[in-house]
Amino acid sequence: MTAIAARAGVRPGVRPGDPGDTADGCGPVVRLPDGERVARSVLRRASLPREAVGVGGKEAGAASRDAADRVDRLMERAARAVGAHVGAVYLLVPERQTMQMTAVTGVPGKLAQPWSRVALASPVPVAEAVRSGRPVWLPDQQELARRFPRTALAFPYAVAMYVLPLLVEDSCWGAMLFLWPGTRSGELSAREAAEIDGAAERIGSTLREAAAQGAPVRPRDEPLAMEPPPGRHADAAAALTERLDEGFCALDLHGRITFLNATAAALLGRDRAEVLGSRPWGVLPWLTDPAYENAYLAAVFSRLPTGFAARRPDGAWLSFVLHPDDTGISVRIRPADAPAGQQGPTGDSPPSAPVRAGTLFHLLHLASALTEAAGVSEVTTSLTEQMMPVLGAQGLALLVADEGRERVVGSRGFPSDMPDYFDGIPLSSGTAGGRTIETGAAEFYPDSADLVRAFPRHRHYRDMAAFAFLPLTVSGRTFGCCVLGYDAPRPFTPDERAELTSLAGMIAQALERARLYDANARIARGLQDGLLPRIPPTPPGLGVAARYRPATHALDVGGDFYDLIDFDDSTVAAVIGDVQGHSVPAAALMGQIRTAVHTHARVGAPPDEVLARTNRLLFDLDSALFTSCLYAHVDVVGARALLASAGHPPPILRYADRRTEVLDLPPGLLLGVDADAHYQTVEVPLPSGSLLALYTDGLVERPGTDLGAAIDDLAARLAGADPQPLDLLADMLVRQAEETVVPEASDDIALLLVGCERSEAEAGPGTPGRGTG
Numbered sequence: 001m002t003a004i005a006a007r008a009g010v011r012p013g014v015r016p017g018d019p020g021d022t023a024d025g026c027g028p029v030v031r032l033p034d035g036e037r038v039a040r041s042v043l044r045r046a047s048l049p050r051e052a053v054g055v056g057g058k059e060a061g062a063a064s065r066d067a068a069d070r071v072d073r074l075m076e077r078a079a080r081a082v083g084a085h086v087g088a089v090y091l092l093v094p095e096r097q098t099m100q101m102t103a104v105t106g107v108p109g110k111l112a113q114p115w116s117r118v119a120l121a122s123p124v125p126v127a128e129a130v131r132s133g134r135p136v137w138l139p140d141q142q143e144l145a146r147r148f149p150r151t152a153l154a155f156p157y158a159v160a161m162y163v164l165p166l167l168v169e170d171s172c173w174g175a176m177l178f179l180w181p182g183t184r185s186g187e188l189s190a191r192e193a194a195e196i197d198g199a200a201e202r203i204g205s206t207l208r209e210a211a212a213q214g215a216p217v218r219p220r221d222e223p224l225a226m227e228p229p230p231g232r233h234a235d236a237a238a239a240l241t242e243r244l245d246e247g248f249c250a251l252d253l254h255g256r257i258t259f260l261n262a263t264a265a266a267l268l269g270r271d272r273a274e275v276l277g278s279r280p281w282g283v284l285p286w287l288t289d290p291a292y293e294n295a296y297l298a299a300v301f302s303r304l305p306t307g308f309a310a311r312r313p314d315g316a317w318l319s320f321v322l323h324p325d326d327t328g329i330s331v332r333i334r335p336a337d338a339p340a341g342q343q344g345p346t347g348d349s350p351p352s353a354p355v356r357a358g359t360l361f362h363l364l365h366l367a368s369a370l371t372e373a374a375g376v377s378e379v380t381t382s383l384t385e386q387m388m389p390v391l392g393a394q395g396l397a398l399l400v401a402d403e404g405r406e407r408v409v410g411s412r413g414f415p416s417d418m419p420d421y422f423d424g425i426p427l428s429s430g431t432a433g434g435r436t437i438e439t440g441a442a443e444f445y446p447d448s449a450d451l452v453r454a455f456p457r458h459r460h461y462r463d464m465a466a467f468a469f470l471p472l473t474v475s476g477r478t479f480g481c482c483v484l485g486y487d488a489p490r491p492f493t494p495d496e497r498a499e500l501t502s503l504a505g506m507i508a509q510a511l512e513r514a515r516l517y518d519a520n521a522r523i524a525r526g527l528q529d530g531l532l533p534r535i536p537p538t539p540p541g542l543g544v545a546a547r548y549r550p551a552t553h554a555l556d557v558g559g560d561f562y563d564l565i566d567f568d569d570s571t572v573a574a575v576i577g578d579v580q581g582h583s584v585p586a587a588a589l590m591g592q593i594r595t596a597v598h599t600h601a602r603v604g605a606p607p608d609e610v611l612a613r614t615n616r617l618l619f620d621l622d623s624a625l626f627t628s629c630l631y632a633h634v635d636v637v638g639a640r641a642l643l644a645s646a647g648h649p650p651p652i653l654r655y656a657d658r659r660t661e662v663l664d665l666p667p668g669l670l671l672g673v674d675a676d677a678h679y680q681t682v683e684v685p686l687p688s689g690s691l692l693a694l695y696t697d698g699l700v701e702r703p704g705t706d707l708g709a710a711i712d713d714l715a716a717r718l719a720g721a722d723p724q725p726l727d728l729l730a731d732m733l734v735r736q737a738e739e740t741v742v743p744e745a746s747d748d749i750a751l752l753l754v755g756c757e758r759s760e761a762e763a764g765p766g767t768p769g770r771g772t773g
Contacts, residue, residue: 380410395485656689
């Protein structure tokens with residue numbers, strides 16, 4: 001593994017001095033200096049040295065083909081040398097943000113087609129190797145499922161996988177992929193790693209040199225499938241199988257029947273001439289269930305034996321066992337008992353439109369991607385970043401019907417004024433999208449000239465060369481339309497039309513769910529905003545700033561709250577708390593607690609008694625939720641604060657000289673734990689120029705980080721902050737916290753800053769002013 005480790009330390013990127021984009025070809029992905037993942041905005045093509053001498057016309061085409069042939073041979077030779085039964089080369093297409101397979105060995109190009117185009121943003125092994133500049137080694141299906149669950153869902157075959165980026169002089173030109181049977185034991189040997197590394201370096205150099213000569217290698221529209229080795233023992237094997245009482249047939253790697261003995265023909269119920277040269281599921285209606293074809297795919301991709309049982313139209317069951325190698329698949333067929341508890345597909349009712357493997361792959365991949373999407377923006381992002389490049393579309397828009405008008409809820413790739421034109425247009429104005437929504441039927445325009453003739457009023461249909469309008473239908477109701485645009489005419493074969501229509505059904509369900517999510521989120525946020533107080537006018541000499549940010553991944557309203565209670569011209573109470581959970585009951589309890597704190601504070605109860613009385617109220621309400629709370633009685637004239645805590649994170653006091661102190665208060669029990677709990681009041685000085693920071697745990701708590709260390713870090717940031725108004729300071733602290741929040745964070749952030757302003761005599765230039773809240 002020494003060679004692998006050496007490559008793992010290489011960071012891809014464009015070298016200083018590279019002049020920029022080239023006009024053609026595939027090029028490197030640029031890695032940011034600090035090692036973070038590559039952003040799509042920094043993808044650009046390979047740079048050519050300024051002194052490069054280009055070739056033109058036929059010479060350039062010949063040079064490019066020669067380089068492509070050399071790449072093919074190097075990959076095939078490496079696969080054979082390391083015993084991989086499948087090898088493939090992917091080349092970068094930065095302007096489309098994709099990786100495209102250009103050559104494959106070990107499987108037919110038709111089988112590789114569903115996996116031949118990969119979006120750079122996709123969480124799949126090939127894209128990960130290119131983004132990170134490091135090899136990806138997956139020894140078995142379990143590791144694939146752990147690290148790349150979407151890929152494991154769409155590629156459920158028992159294989160070991162190794163993906164290596166093609167790096168030359170810190171530029172990444174693509175990736176090379178190898179597969180072994182999942183029974184392989186151990187990691188790559190030093191010899192295998194050296195063989196693969198050497199091939200990758202030679203391929204990368206070939207691509208770099210071809211681009212430098214003005215003859216870049218572009219990925220083929222469909223991957224070139226290298227010819228498999230010739231079969232063995234054909235005549236002897238045929239004679240042998242005819243003597244046996246079991247059925248035997250042979251498939252090539254394309255799945256076509258190349259041989260079957262008389263017994264097999266009898267078991268299948270067909271003459272040999274009818275099935276030779278055909279795929280079993282293409283000529284036998286009772287084998288059209290995708291599960292049977294998937295057994296063949298599993299044998300091809302894993303090179304391990306697979307099998308299945310199928311029921312003939314007459315009710316008899318047959319057992320099929322597939323034994324693959326690099327030249328094809330041997331199949332043993334014999335009568336079998338019906339599987340226990342399984343009726344299986346029958347010949348009486350075969351699937352009317354069986355879904356092929358490529359369609360299944362896209363359906364599964366899109367399903368796994370959309371499962372993680374919550375709001376409409378996330379659905380749009382998943383489609384545009386991961387599926388749009390794979391489908392070959394240059395534009396995608398999501399339209400919905402809203403009160404008699406079309407609304408564009410998401411768009412990418414179309415000319416900028418095109419979505420604006422259609423957003424808000426009446427459904428009655430006669431548009432292709434409106435007609436799709438009205439009829440619920442997909443419409444395909446291989447050439448936009450047909451679309452322009454059908455809808456001459458809308459000139460924007462001339463902006464793309466081909467269109468597909470796919471209905472978004474849920475429970476029999478069409479509520480929208482997915483529009484795909486292409487920059488070149490497109491024939492839309494029957495298979496592609498069926499696939500796009502199937503994909504539209506999944507998009508519809510995800511978008512409907514996302515719209516409901518967004519609507520509920522708006523209601524929840526509105527409720528949250530209505531429950532939070534408006535900061536009242538503060539006494540002279542006191543500044544206040546408050547901030548609240550909802551959780552990044554929580555739909556329901558949260559329970560974090562803050563409050564400021566003004567007593568007179570010199571005293572206020574600052575309150576902050578956190579009710580357990582995210583729910584309407586949590587929000588309701590938060591409102592009740594705020595009311596209770598207000599009531600007890602205004603009758604003159606000290607901080608400890610305010611908390612004790614509020615705690616007893618929770619038991620009267622019979623609430624099952626706990627609450628943390630911190631109460632601070634601020635006396636501006638007396639330059640002091642009286643504080644009591646019910647299990648809340650400690651406040652931070654910053655003095656005028658910028659020193660900070662985390663106040664060690666008696667923690668007290670959470671409200672709602674013990675009806676007889678007692679709390680303690682602690683007095684702390686609050687001199688002129690000091691600042692008291694109250695916050696909830698969402699501001700500091702992060703997975704894997706010690707809470708005490710995180711609070712100390714917040715104190716350090718307060719100490720190091722430049723002199724600025726409290727509002728700007730609050731914005732800075734919240735912004736810094738949001739930068740470290742994980743995407744699935746479910747904690748709200750609440751912050752309340754209370755500052756004792758210095759007198760004009762004490763204040764100097766740049767002294768913080770009074771906050772507005």
